[in-house]
Amino acid sequence: MNRDELxxxxxxxxxxxxxxCEVWAFFxxxxxxxxxxxxxxxFGIGTIILIxxxxxxxxxxxxxxxxxxxxxxxxxxxxALRDHILNSNPGCEIEVISMDVVKDRDRLAxxxxxxxxxxxxxxxxxxxxxxxxxAVAAGVTLVxxxxxxxxxxxxxxxxxxxxxxxxxxxxxxxxxxxxDESQAPQTFxxxxxxxxxxxxxxxxxxxxxxxxxxxxVGLLTMLGRHDSAPDFKGNYVLFGNRRVEGLxxxxxxxxIWEIPRDPCCLICGAGGMTxxxxxxxxxxxxxxxxxxxx
Numbered sequence: 001m002n003r004d005e006l007x008x009x010x011x012x013x014x015x016x017x018x019x020x021c022e023v024w025a026f027f028x029x030x031x032x033x034x035x036x037x038x039x040x041x042x043f044g045i046g047t048i049i050l051i052x053x054x055x056x057x058x059x060x061x062x063x064x065x066x067x068x069x070x071x072x073x074x075x076x077x078x079x080a081l082r083d084h085i086l087n088s089n090p091g092c093e094i095e096v097i098s099m100d101v102v103k104d105r106d107r108l109a110x111x112x113x114x115x116x117x118x119x120x121x122x123x124x125x126x127x128x129x130x131x132x133x134x135a136v137a138a139g140v141t142l143v144x145x146x147x148x149x150x151x152x153x154x155x156x157x158x159x160x161x162x163x164x165x166x167x168x169x170x171x172x173x174x175x176x177x178x179x180d181e182s183q184a185p186q187t188f189x190x191x192x193x194x195x196x197x198x199x200x201x202x203x204x205x206x207x208x209x210x211x212x213x214x215x216x217v218g219l220l221t222m223l224g225r226h227d228s229a230p231d232f233k234g235n236y237v238l239f240g241n242r243r244v245e246g247l248x249x250x251x252x253x254x255x256i257w258e259i260p261r262d263p264c265c266l267i268c269g270a271g272g273m274t275x276x277x278x279x280x281x282x283x284x285x286x287x288x289x290x291x292x293x294x
Contacts, residue, residue, distance in 0.1 A: 001090045007044055014219070018226060019044035024117045024218070027051045027101060027131055029077045031065040031204065032145060032211045033121025037081065038067055039215035040119075041089040043222075048085065049095045049111060050078045056098070065204040102126045109134045117218055120144035120166075132166035135159060136268050141221055142166070145214040151206025153240035153248055156214045157259075158221060158232065168262040169236060206241050213237055234258045 007016040022045045026037045029052045040048055058072050058080055072080035078096040085094060101108045112118055112134045120131045123146055135142035142159040144166060159165050164172070217232050224231025234256040240248025261268060 003091055006089070006091075010042075010044075014043060014223070016044035019222065020046040022117065022222060023047040023049070023115045024119060025049040025051060025111055025115045026119045026121055027127065028121035029056075029081050030121065031062070031207045032147065032214070033119065034067045034077070034081050034084075035208055035211040036119055036121060036145075036215045036218070038085055038088070039212065040218065041085045041092045041094075043215075043219055044089070045092065047093045047095070049097060049115070050081055051097045051099060051101070051111065052076070052078045053100060054098045065202075065207060102130050105130060105134070109138065112140050113138045115140050117221065118142045119214065119218065121214075123147075128166060132159065133267055136165050143214055143218050143221070145210050147202050147207050147210050151202025152242050152244050153238070154206075154210035154213075156210065156217050156237040156239070158217055158235045160221075160235070162261075163235060164259045164261040165265060165268040167267045168265045169259045171262055171265070172259045209241055210239060213239055232256075 003016065007014075010016075024037075024040050024045050024047070026033050026040075026048065029037060029050050037048055037050060056077050057074055058066065058068050058077050060073060062077075063069055063073070068077070068080050068084060072084075076096075076098070078098065082094045082096050085092060097111070099107060108130060112131075118131065118135050118140055120128055120142060121144075122128060122131075128144065132142060132144075136159065139161040141161070142165075143156065144159070145154060145156045147154040157166065157169050159169075217237065220232040236257040236259050238255045238257070240251065240253040243249065243251050243253075
């Protein structure tokens with residue numbers, strides 16, 4: 001492998017020596033997480049840690065939406081994805097870990113403490129919550145994403161040290177009324193396709209759209225530590241693949257929000273905003289979203 005030649009076409013945008021020092025962990029290597037991890041390797045991330053549930057193997061129904069194909073059928077997803085990524089960046093150090101993050105909190109915490117960035121690519125709430133808690137405790141940036149029911153759109157959030165955490169954002173979105181029960185799309189748990197389906201699956205195209213936004217947020221976050229100009233100005237992206245009345249005014253619509261930290265949050269502790277200030281911020285965000293959709 002000739003590293004200079006490999007990154008010859010991207011060096012003008014992203015210096016590979018910056019990415020080489022990064023350690024990114026990916027919790028969940030399903031249809032979304034696998035694509036984000038693949039992009040990270042193409043950025044030149046030096047160390048990638050792939051974490052998936054025990055005995056999580058590639059099944060035939062996964063293939064139509066996954067970066068892996070038939071040659072990896074029946075293999076553990078983490079191991080197969082490692083080989084797939086090394087084919088495009090052999091210089092990347094890749095660790096594969098099989099674990100239940102909810103049951104093994106000590107190990108989860110030790111993994112996160114090693115990282116410069118953590119990506120939550122699971123859609124089940126218990127796993128999201130424990131990953132959020134440990135990332136906040138360690139002061140490590142967390143980027144999470146979810147694909148909405150039927151692939152109509154999705155969300156990408158970023159949790160930074162001292163900012164709103166995943167729990168803050170979830171509480172804020174419930175408070176804002178933007179996602180009332182009559183129109184709120186559910187996220188499809190594509191890490192557990194054999195579980196109870198409360199929503200329909202998404203096309204690969206729909207999942208990829210959100211995954212690439214997640215990868216971009218991670219990239220901009222990394223670059224922002226070296227140069228403030230490219231940083232992602234916000235902490236929550238709402239993206240519509242298709243028009244949904246009351247949510248996405250048009251195809252490929254997007255909003256970027258700066259969701260405030262909740263002073264009453266049990267995970268990230270007291271912040272400096274009052275209840276009235278949080279409500280005012282919610283109203284301001286929603287007003288801007290309505291204006292941009294008109």
